[in-house]
Amino acid sequence: MIQLRRPALTLCAIVVAIAASGCGSSSGTPTAAPVSDPNEIITRSAAGLAGVQTVHFDIAIAGSVNMGALSGLTGSGSSALSGSIKLDGASVTGDLDIAKRAYHVSASLPTLFGLTADLIQVDGYRYTKISTSGDKYTKSEISTPLLPSAAPSATLDVADTVNQLKSSLNAAGAQATLVGRDKVDGRDAYHVTVNVPVDKLNQQIGATGGSAASGISVDTASFDYWVYVDSLQPAKLDVKGSSASLGSIDLTVTLTKYDQPVTITVPPDSEIQSS
Numbered sequence: 705m706i707q708l709r710r711p712a713l714t715l716c717a718i719v720v721a722i723a724a725s726g727c728g729s730s731s732g733t734p735t736a737a738p739v740s741d742p743n744e745i746i747t748r749s750a751a752g753l754a755g756v757q758t759v760h761f762d763i764a765i766a767g768s769v770n771m772g773a774l775s776g777l778t779g780s781g782s783s784a785l786s787g788s789i790k791l792d793g794a795s796v797t798g799d800l801d802i803a804k805r806a807y808h809v810s811a812s813l814p815t816l817f818g819l820t821a822d823l824i825q826v827d828g829y830r831y832t833k834i835s836t837s838g839d840k841y842t843k844s845e846i847s848t849p850l851l852p853s854a855a856p857s858a859t860l861d862v863a864d865t866v867n868q869l870k871s872s873l874n875a876a877g878a879q880a881t882l883v884g885r886d887k888v889d890g891r892d893a894y895h896v897t898v899n900v901p902v903d904k905l906n907q908q909i910g911a912t913g914g915s916a917a918s919g920i921s922v923d924t925a926s927f928d929y930w931v932y933v934d935s936l937q938p939a940k941l942d943v944k945g946s947s948a949s950l951g952s953i954d955l956t957v958t959l960t961k962y963d964q965p966v967t968i969t970v971p972p973d974s975e976i977q978s979s
Contacts, residue, residue, distance in 0.1 A: 739936070742880040742896045749938045751933045755905060756937075758804045760961040764792035767953040792813040806968040826968050840977040877904045888930050888939040889960045898927040922947050924938065924974045937962055 768790045791813070792962040798809030806826040814818040817836070824841070830842040883895040889928050906921045923946050930940040938959050946952040 738933070739894070740882065742882040742894075745882065745894050745896060745931050745936070746880060748931065748936045752935075752937050757963050758799070758801050758961070758967070759959055759963075760799050761797065762958045762960075763796040764956045764958075765796075765953065766792045767951060768792075769951040769953065770949065786892045791953065799961075799968060801966050801968055804898055804968075808968045816969045824971065829970070831971050833975075838977070840975050841971050854968055877901045883928075885933065886930060888932070888958065889979065891939070892933040893939040894933060895929040896928060896931070902926055920947070920949050922950075931942065935962070 739748070768788045770788055793814045794812065796809065796811045798807055804826075807824070808821045808826075811821045811823075820835040821958045822833040822841070825846065828846055829950045830844050830846050832844070847934070878898055878900040880896050880898050883897055885892050886895045887893065901924055902925060905925060926943070926947040928942040929938075931937065932939045940956065940958045942954070942956045944952075944954045
C-alpha cells in the first residue's frame with residue numbers, strides 16, 4: 705500500500721534544505737531583483753514556502769531500490785516486498801490547498817503490478833482508493849491532517865525543518881553553484897547545483913542511522929535545484945543517487961501554479977465504499 709506520510713510542501717522544504725545546506729509575490733509578476741548568489745537564491749526560496757496557499761506538483765521517479773536493505777535502514781523490520789523493485793515510470797501528481805487543508809494526489813507505480821492510488825482530503829475527511837483494494841474510495845475522518853494549516857505556527861514549523869536540515873547538512877560540506885538560467889513551465893528559472901562530498905555524506909548517514917545504517921553507503925549523489933526568477937519560489941528539484949546496497953534513484957519534483965485557484969471536491973457517493 706502507498707502511504708503519504710508528509711505533504712508535498714514539506715517534502716519541498718526538506719529538499720530545499722538539502723540545497724541550502726551548502727551555503728511572496730504571485731507567480732506571474734516579475735518583481736524580484738536579479739540575484740547572483742546561489743546561497744541567497746536557495747535561502748530566499750525556502751523562506752517563501754511558508755506563505756504558499758495553493759500549489760500543483762509533479763514527481764517523476766526512476767531507478768530501482770533494494771526493499772530488504774531499505775526496510776532495514778528505515779527500521780520497519782520485515783517487508784512484504786523483497787528484492788530489487790524497479791521504479792521507472794513511477795509518478796505522483798497533485799494539487800494542494802494549504803489554506804483549506806485539502807489536497808488531491810494521484811500516484812502510479814506501473815512496474816509493481818500496475819499499482820495506482822488516489823487520495824483526497826477535504827472537509828475533514830480523507831478518501832483513499834488503492835487499485836489493489838477495488839475501484840471505490842474508503843472514507844475516514846481525519847485525526848491528524850497531512851497538511852499544515854496556514855496559521856503562523858505552520859510557518860514556524862517549516863522554518864524549523866529547514867534550519868535543522870541545513871545545520872545537519874552543513875556538516876557534510878555541501879556547496880552550491882549557480883549554473884545559469886533554464887526554462888521551467890515556460891518561465892525563467894535559476895539553475896543551482898549542490899555538491900555534497902560522498903565521504904562526508906556517508907559520515908552523516910553513519911552518525912544518524914545507528915546500527916540500521918551499518919554497511920549502508922552512498923556511491924554517487926547529485927542535487928540540481930531551480931528557482932523561478934520572477935518570484936524566487938521553488939520551481940524544480942532533481943536528485944540522483946546510487947548505492948551498491950540500496951540501489952539507484954532519480955527523483956524530480958516540479959512545482960507550478962502557485963496560489964492559483966484550485967477546486968478539490970468530495971468523490972460522488974457512487975464511488976465511495978459503503979461502511
